[in-house]
Amino acid sequence: MQFIDLKAQYQALKTEIDENIRAVLEAGQYIGGAPVKELEEKLAAFVGRKHCISCANGTDALQIAFMVYGIGAGDAVFCPDITFISSTEPSKMFGAASVFCDIQPDTYNLCPESLEKQIQAVLAEGKLKPKAVVAVDILGNPCDYDAIIPICEKYGLILIEDAAQSFGASYKGKKCCAFGQIATTSFFPAKPLGCYGDGGAIFVDDDEIAALIRSICVHGKGPKGKYDNVRVGMNSRLDTLQAAILLPKFKALEEHEVADRQVVAKRYNEAFATLFTTPFVQEGCESVYAQYAILAKDTATRDKVVAHLTEKKIPNMIYYPTPQHALPVFKDEPCYGEEFKVANDYCARTLSLPMHPYLEAEEQQHVIDAVLEAL
Numbered sequence: 001m002q003f004i005d006l007k008a009q010y011q012a013l014k015t016e017i018d019e020n021i022r023a024v025l026e027a028g029q030y031i032g033g034a035p036v037k038e039l040e041e042k043l044a045a046f047v048g049r050k051h052c053i054s055c056a057n058g059t060d061a062l063q064i065a066f067m068v069y070g071i072g073a074g075d076a077v078f079c080p081d082i083t084f085i086s087s088t089e090p091s092k093m094f095g096a097a098s099v100f101c102d103i104q105p106d107t108y109n110l111c112p113e114s115l116e117k118q119i120q121a122v123l124a125e126g127k128l129k130p131k132a133v134v135a136v137d138i139l140g141n142p143c144d145y146d147a148i149i150p151i152c153e154k155y156g157l158i159l160i161e162d163a164a165q166s167f168g169a170s171y172k173g174k175k176c177c178a179f180g181q182i183a184t185t186s187f188f189p190a191k192p193l194g195c196y197g198d199g200g201a202i203f204v205d206d207d208e209i210a211a212l213i214r215s216i217c218v219h220g221k222g223p224k225g226k227y228d229n230v231r232v233g234m235n236s237r238l239d240t241l242q243a244a245i246l247l248p249k250f251k252a253l254e255e256h257e258v259a260d261r262q263v264v265a266k267r268y269n270e271a272f273a274t275l276f277t278t279p280f281v282q283e284g285c286e287s288v289y290a291q292y293a294i295l296a297k298d299t300a301t302r303d304k305v306v307a308h309l310t311e312k313k314i315p316n317m318i319y320y321p322t323p324q325h326a327l328p329v330f331k332d333e334p335c336y337g338e339e340f341k342v343a344n345d346y347c348a349r350t351l352s353l354p355m356h357p358y359l360e361a362e363e364q365q366h367v368i369d370a371v372l373e374a375l
């Protein structure tokens with residue numbers, strides 16, 4: 001059994017994927033070209049943004065977002081305590097301070113109350129300038145943007161949506177990647193929309209910012225092209241082959257995979273409703289369940305389930321074992337008295353189970369039975 005079964009997906013989409021790879025090889029153009037352009041146009045239309053600029057991975061996408069807005073020394077960047085390091089790494093890299101916020105007890109996403117408290121603490125101290133918020137749609141479940149956006153507007157903060165885990169999810173009629181001045185996603189193989197290597201994309205509505213991003217992605221190229229370098233940039237591109245692979249995968253995501261993920265999540269929800277805390281998705285929203293995480297009643301129970309699943313060779317993961325504020329790399333970040341009660345408790349009790357759109361009921365029942373046996 002696979003935690004995320006990419007081979008089953010390949011079998012389902014093999015004809016189209018093979019055909020697309022062959023077409024790229026026969027055309028002999030491996031950087032840029034028609035597949036990249038077609039993918040960018042389709043993804044922008046799908047999420048409802050004016051521009052999609054593809055790049056090398058989701059981490060680059062976030063770093064580029066920081067470069068676009070000149071986030072750096074003296075700035076405070078607010079981010080949730082539960083996320084992957086890519087969301088918080090750019091702050092450190094560009095000399096800004098990460099100010100971690102606690103998470104919501106139901107969705108495990110950035111808590112708006114903690115966010116506002118932390119902004120006020122930074123202002124009261126008067127050392128750092130509150131500059132940006134990185135809102136992460138954790139586990140594929142959208143953040144509460146109706147609560148977060150007014151806070152960003154009130155304090156003049158740039159909102160960056162880290163939608164690495166949530167491509168295909170939606171929040172009250174809008175797709176993830178549509179929130180904030182800028183949104184980023186990842187095509188790492190295990191993400192809801194994954195390629196066969198690394199890839200990422202940035203979404204914006206502003207034409208000038210889109211042009212700036214295209215320049216940054218190609219070594220700060222200027223109006224006269226790639227040898228007319230006008231700023232410091234990066235080399236961050238999505239390979240033509242990866243775009244060609246993503247096109248049929250995107251079609252499958254749009255046509256049925258998001259729906260299939262709901263079916264799998266529902267089967268787990270029903271089996272675990274009374275024994276675990278199952279995922280909560282806000283009214284009018286849809287998660288893509290990049291991960292299906294349950295909370296056990298305590299750490300001992302979680303660890304007992306992990307041990308039993310591992311013994312039965314059923315893949316399982318803990319996303320994430322350590323909250324950001326407790327990572328060694330952030331030991332010197334500023335602290336404002338936030339205790340991260342919810343984030344600490346989440347890490348102590350969380351457990352993720354096999355989850356992908358090709359998980360058959362029978363195979364899933366095997367996972368469910370093993371979890372129940374462990375109790």
Ligand SMILES: *Cc1c(COP(=O)(O)O)cnc(C)c1O
Pocket residue numbers: 057058059060083084086087136162164165185186187188198199200
């Ligand atoms: C995976 C991930 C990223 C980074 O994506 P890569 O393509 O692996 O660089 C960023 N943020 C979050 C929340 C992620 O899960």
